Amino acid sequence: MHRIRETIRDIPKGCVASYGQIAEIAGIARGARQVGYTLRNLPKVHKVPWHRVVQFSGNIAFDENSPQFEEQTTRLRKEGVTVMSGRIDMHKYRWEPDLDELLWKPTSAWDES
């Protein structure tokens, strides 16, 4: 889904977002699984910071032994995100998109003026 990748690309460095959050912003309510499904299908070449997407609970979506798990944690740490035991302090790093992030995105429900 193009919308999903687009949204993920907007996650600022040093922040993380849950799948459900991404889905909601992308316009797919309760489409958390679709986000995961889409990311799993990522094209070879992409600029999507998929490593900034974690589970709602702050857990890394991958298995602890998975090489992807290591890559994600590594990337996140490089961006200043503290990862402990495969978990992230969402309370602290959760991405809170400002209106700026959302205004240009959907739709034109803002034609009011």
Add this chain to the structure above:
DNA sequence: CTGATGACTATAG
């Protein structure tokens, strides 16, 4: 169209 799948989330035990 139909059925299976899953980088999810919620709730219960």
Add this chain to the structure above:
DNA sequence: CCTATAGCCATCA
């Protein structure tokens, strides 16, 4: 904390 179940819904075969 962990397992089990049940919703969820775009994407795939």
